[in-house]
Each structure stands twice: as structure tokens, then as C-alpha cells.
Amino acid sequence: MERLRTVGGWLHRRADDIASIMLAVMFIAFICQVVFRYLLNLPVGWASELSIVMWLWLVLWGAAFVVPEKEEIRFDILYSSVRPGVRRIMVVLSSLALLFLYGYSLPATWDFVTFMKVTKTSYLDIRYDHLFSIFVVFVVAILLRYIWLLVQAFRGRVPDTAFSKDEA
Template sequence: MRLASLGSWLYARAENVLAAMLVAMFAAFLLQIVFRYLLNLPVGWTNEISVVLWIWIVLFGAAFVVREEEEIRFDLIYAAAGPTARRAMFLVSAAALVALYGISFPAVVDYVTFMKVERTAYLDIRFDWLFSIYLVFVMAVIVRYLWLAWQSLFGSAPDEFDPAKAGSGV
């Protein structure tokens, strides 16, 4: 029970971080409009911060906030399959994701660490810092799918998709 409450608390904080990044990106976007069209002083840093925050929002959100049932996927065959077939399809997919991300991880680490030589044009952010979120994303995906595969293997089969319950995640 204590682990579940800690997980809920961490999930809520991840949502808070994601919301703060979205607010900051929106504020930078509004500043860009004000500087460019009202003050006639185009600035580049607002565009750069918007792009950086968008990268972080997508990858941080996919790593820590978006739940498995909220993922977008093509699932006509999966939804029509029975519990045993769904379990097998999920395990094959999870094994493929873990293997592909795991195999590519050393090269990704090398590339991200190599990018310390480059910096963004306006904010002077090192690219290794900027793209470090991708390393976090890859590790989170690997851990998530190992955990989900374990649950699928030793627990119940993945749930059948119910389009009546599809929504925004709320």
C-alpha cells in the first residue's frame, strides 16, 4: 500500500512538471507574438525555448505520464483476439520494444554524450543536456515494458480494448 501511494504521489508530481513545462512553452509562444508583432522586435530565444520544451514535454510525458491504456495504437486485430492471443501479441511486442531499445541504447548514449560539443543558437544550451531526456525516455520505456511483460506473463492477460471507455485519460 505504501509503494502504491508513493507511486501515485510521483505520478502527480510528474503531471505537475509536465503542466509547468506546457505553461512555460505557452508563455514563450505569447512572448514571441508580442515581441514580433506588437513591438516589432523579433527574438529567437522564444522560438528556441518553445522547441526545447516541446521535445521535453513529448518525451517526459511519454516516459512518466501517459499510461499504457492511453497510448495510441492500431489495434483492430488485437481487440478482436481472445485473452491468450492478446497475451501472446503483447509479449511479442514488449520483447521487440525492449530488445530494440536495449540494442540501440549504447549508441544513443554515445550520440547524446558526443553532442556536448554543440550548443543551441540563442540560449546556449548544450545539446547533450537538451537530448538527455531521450535517455530517460528509453530507460523508462524499457522498465515499463519489462514490468508489463512480467505482469502479462504471470498475471492476467492485457485487457480487451473497449471503445466506449476510450477518452482523454481523465
């Protein structure tokens, strides 16, 4: 179990590194866009397109691999004010609902992403199936996360809240 935690920690740090690199690329592309447009009077589309691509990937990558469970959006006021047994029921119900919704949408998501191979972006010539593939990765990661949460809830463990009662 300790080896699994070590590997998991290493993978989480690499996911953070990748998110940092995407943020840096997005920032550099933004600065290039400003310099080319306002200082050199040469508007360039590739910088804007690269910023948009990095933003899309950064948001979905971050939601899938970087943001910890306790920082996920939930109704913390309600969640933190109930007993652990009720929290467990809330986790089970929300996990089942999200597993159903994401699981139901996965085949259509896959079909859409693979269909988009026929089109490329305007400036960087990135095929849209490669561009949107991060959404399939995101859906699979979310499915695995909620399977894990469901198993943990059945074992009697519930996620911590972002704010404990002492901090509020």
C-alpha cells in the first residue's frame, strides 16, 4: 500500500508539472500575441489559437488529475453540517448519479471525438480529434474518481470538506 501511495504521489506531481507547463505555454502565447499585435502591428492567429488550446487542455487536465477531491465544487454548507452517516449517503447518491451520467455520455463523447478527425484548426493544423481527446481522458478519469469515492463510501469513509467547522 505504501508503494502505491508513493507512485500515486509521484504521478500527481507529474500531473501538476504538466499543468504548469500548459499554463506557461498559454502565458507565453498570450505575451507573443500582445507583442505581435500592439508593438509590431502584425496580428497573428496562431498565438490566440494556442492560448485557447492550452486553456481547454489545462481546465480539463486540472479537473481530471490536479484538483483534489476536497476542493471539488459541492454544497459545503449543507455537506459539512450533517453527520458522517448522512454525508456517506450523499456521497453514494452523487457518485451513482455522476457515474450514470458520465458513463452514459462516454460512447457519444467517443463518437464525437473520433468523428472530428476530418477537421483541423485554422492556424496550427491540429486535428480536432487530437484537440478534443482530452475530454475523453477527463471523462474516464472522472469515472474512475467516482468509482473510487463510491467504494470508499461503502467502506465507511467520506471525503473531507474544504472547510472544517473550526475554520468557518
